[in-house]
Amino acid sequence: MPVMRDIFALMEKYGHEQVVFCRHEGTGLKAIIGIHDTTMGPALGGCRMIPYESTDEALEDVLRLSRGMTFKCGVADVDFGGGKMVIIGDPVSDKSPEMFRAIGRFVGGLGGRFFTGTDMGTMPEDFVHAKRESNHFVGLPKEHGGSGDTSIPTALGVLQGMRATAKFLWGTESLEGRVVSIQGVGKVGGRLLDLLMEEGARAVIADINEERVHQLKEKYGDRVELSTVTDIHRVEVDIFSPCARGGVVNDTSIDELRCQAIVGSANNQLQEDRHGDELHERGILYAPDYLVNAGGLIQVADELEGYNEERVLAKTRAIYEMLLQIYERSRQENIGTHRAADRLVLERLEKVADIRRIMLGWNGR
Template sequence: MAPTDLVDLAGHEQVVFCSDTDTGLHAVIAVHSTALGPALGGTRFHPYPTLDAAVGDVLRLSRAMSYKNALAGLAHGGGKAVIVGDPHTAKTPQLLRAYGRFVESLAGRYVTACDVGTYVPDMDVVAEETRWATGRSPERGGAGDSSVLTALGVFQGMRAAAQHLWGVPSLAGRRVGIAGVGKVGRRLVDHLVEDGAEIVVTDVDPAAVDAVRARHPDVAAAEDADVLARSPLDVFSPNALGGALDDDVVADLRATVVCGGANNQLAHPGVADLLARRGVVYTPDFLVNAGGVIQVSDELHGFDMERAAGRTQAIFDSTLAVLAAAEADGSTPAVAADRLAEERMAGGGATPWLPRSSPDVS
């Protein structure tokens, strides 16, 4: 299948292929929607085996960003970019600047940020060539590490699930299993410890587990994510790679709630139905992990952590609304979240967005 065969022209507004011979840059930028405002989404740097694989990934990710930004109440549509290559060997300042020039050429239709394989210092370099790079360092007027508010948002999603199921917006006394204690997972542990939860963690990097347990000695450790998912838990929280929930894992899952920061947690859409049939409440990942995009979007208005954190706290109310809607109409939370996002995008699509001359968009 040729890459162009993957492009859903009815669903994506624009797909841009970027190539720079001098630096070896090969990238794809996908703008799914600008119905609510300029498309916002991170840049993933990954050694895709084929261009088809890169295009397929960026199309899925950009669409998900439209839904995430809509549910977060942001004046942004969805976009995403992928740079093809091993970030450990292919990433150079020259390549990042070349990429920044492509972002700038879109005149504000796409605003970028960090994602897998790109970090705050990378966005500082990209920003040398474009006004439309967020996730920059505080020294460059940016918000810094977006995992701060990503973790806060996931915690708010958990609190909402607890309110929905148990009538109390707290995880105190509940057993929470966290798979992946990198940037987001370790910050999530801090929130849960303060809330009084019993916590079990795992990570492919033993040093990450050791760091969490050194900070919180009462936190237990599981052998791996599969063992953790099959343990008696109140909440299972995937915070590493996507696809953590497949048919086999769901069949053995003993948790009552799934709520985590990882993107694309469901191996396929049917997993949402499997979870519902087993009585497991799933808080859609693109709903609860929106704290990071809320944080970087705030840079466009002169970053204010208190303001961004306040918007992230609202994930509690959004999650409650989605869970209530799903219960009321007998659908899954995934379907209810999609419907709410689509309603917001449709409502915002009457007036087309026009790029401004500066990044102070609203």
């Protein structure tokens, strides 16, 4: 008989407030919602759909991702906490409108503690169905009242991270002539490649979709070279940009890296915090992923407050200055950049928690 994991011990390990398991037999829905911390406000985070090999794998993913969202919200200075939802299933064969309507019921049942939208394996159109059941969804298509494609500010935020990294390492924010390897050229990675080409950079790209990489190679010619998803981190480049799944910096890959910096959109790029410490010791500059990929979060958070595109882009561009602050703190305190970013967020959470001890007034209940 398999041994059941102690869910409360895992919640304590990652610091979670709430974990919700959702099942609906009629649609085949099996999902987990993780609400990490609501000090700053309601939990906010995407909903991804992956054919996880086990419930344990899905649980571990939702806990790590929702914790990361707390830090992302904190560093992006939006009044939301960290949450995430994962669906166990194949997004190609298992997805249905009815499944997302069931999701709408489950998320709505949380009474506003959690807002979600598109992530890996889900599309904005999926949540049009979910929103028929409750109003706790963001990032819908513009024709359905949403703010549209979140990959646009996300890619811009990563580019701003690369500019700040270039400024810190080489004294100029220009990326002209720099070589960047992109692992994953989907929604965000593909847009990032377009931006890098406009900047005059060169690129090495890899994706599980071989047709996609060959299309991009044909589009950009000699300025783009091809690699494989498993080998691209070994290519000698100025900046390595993970833009697919997390955990790419691990015990195996860390010895194989041949880059001066890591700046990408993937969540949880460090398999463990100690890998960030090792990068610091090796002199590889790491841009904390939850900061540089925060553009999409900034957009959907703004959507909940009344969407303004210029405000979103301005806040996304500010990732540049924030990252330079983190790099400088890392240098001054001789700690990994991930720890410098974490300290900044925890300090903000403490200040907000202290402010919110002040009662606004009696509401009659």
